[in-house]
Amino acid sequence: MPIKLAANAYGKNAVNLSRVIRHAGHHEFRQVSVSVQLTGDFEAAHTLGDNSLILPTDTQKNTVYALAKEHFTGTIEAYGLVLARHFVSRNPQVSKARIELLEHGWQRMHFDGQDHPHAFTGGGSEKRRAVVELTADGTTTVWAGLKGLMLLKTADSGFVGYPKDEYTVLPETTDRILATECEAEWEYISADLDFEALYQKIRTGLLRTFSAHQSLSVQHTLYAIGEKILEQNDEVKEISLIMPNKHHIPFNLTPFGQENTNEVFVATDAPFGYITGTVVRG
Numbered sequence: 001m002p003i004k005l006a007a008n009a010y011g012k013n014a015v016n017l018s019r020v021i022r023h024a025g026h027h028e029f030r031q032v033s034v035s036v037q038l039t040g041d042f043e044a045a046h047t048l049g050d051n052s053l054i055l056p057t058d059t060q061k062n063t064v065y066a067l068a069k070e071h072f073t074g075t076i077e078a079y080g081l082v083l084a085r086h087f088v089s090r091n092p093q094v095s096k097a098r099i100e101l102l103e104h105g106w107q108r109m110h111f112d113g114q115d116h117p118h119a120f121t122g123g124g125s126e127k128r129r130a131v132v133e134l135t136a137d138g139t140t141t142v143w144a145g146l147k148g149l150m151l152l153k154t155a156d157s158g159f160v161g162y163p164k165d166e167y168t169v170l171p172e173t174t175d176r177i178l179a180t181e182c183e184a185e186w187e188y189i190s191a192d193l194d195f196e197a198l199y200q201k202i203r204t205g206l207l208r209t210f211s212a213h214q215s216l217s218v219q220h221t222l223y224a225i226g227e228k229i230l231e232q233n234d235e236v237k238e239i240s241l242i243m244p245n246k247h248h249i250p251f252n253l254t255p256f257g258q259e260n261t262n263e264v265f266v267a268t269d270a271p272f273g274y275i276t277g278t279v280v281r282g
């Protein structure tokens with residue numbers, strides 16, 4: 001049986017780029033981690049050690065910085081498109097460029113009713129994400145999303161009606177804390193959209209649905225969020241959500257002569273429920 005190279009790709013991961021945009025009275029600050037992955041005619045490099053078609057990952061990294069001055073001035077989706085087009089148009093051996101961008105959200109400081117012109121605080125665990133894929137035949141796909149978004153609510157969540165066996169001890173509840181660290185990724189129908197406005201609208205829709213939903217389970221809320229995003233945004237083809245169940249377990253206060261009326265909990269890190277799903281049209 002002959003042996004041959006199957007799927008392969010290469011590129012530079014985690015190119016950490018930050019950018020100041022200097023306006024007359026204030027500065028903007030952006031920080032993004034960019035990963036480049038190229039697919040194409042790289043067989044000879046693997047089988048013969050022939051590097052004649054291998055654009056070095058070092059060059060890819062430099063390109064991320066070099067194009068940033070002129071082109072990283074808007075959304076991460078837009079910059080991903082610039083990079084993908086650059087690598088595909090300049091390298092005929094590349095059949096597909098995939099650019100992943102993860103943005104750290106710096107928030108402008110605000111004192112006495114005024115925005116500070118050039119000082120920021122870190123955005124915490126939440127990061128905005130974009131992925132752009134461009135193939136040599138011109139097919140462009142854009143995904144956007146977020147990760148590390150901490151969500152919690154103290155009402156309108158329960159979990160009842162599940163099967164019980166000899167190992168079940170979980171009490172049914174119609175009033176529990178619902179908490180998650182949400183990750184979402186959605187695919188757009190086009191590469192020519194107002195990515196900033198759509199991102200803000202989708203993020204707000206996600207928060208609104210989470211807060212308003214009469215949740216019968218994490219699964220129920222995950223689907224409600226996906227359904228709402230698709231209903232409200234024709235530009236979104238499908239959405240995938242990861243919603244780990246960050247349990248807050250009522251603490252037993254009876255040994256101390258107190259009744260716990262759903263006020264004191266053990267906040268647990270692990271183990272945690274891991275709930276994922278994709279919601280599509282049709």
Ligand SMILES: O=c1[nH]c(=O)c2[nH]c(=O)[nH]c2[nH]1
Nearest residue numbers: 159170216217218219245273
């Ligand atoms: O919303 C929930 N979904 C589950 O699948 C599950 N399983 C569990 O123990 N608690 C919960 N809560």
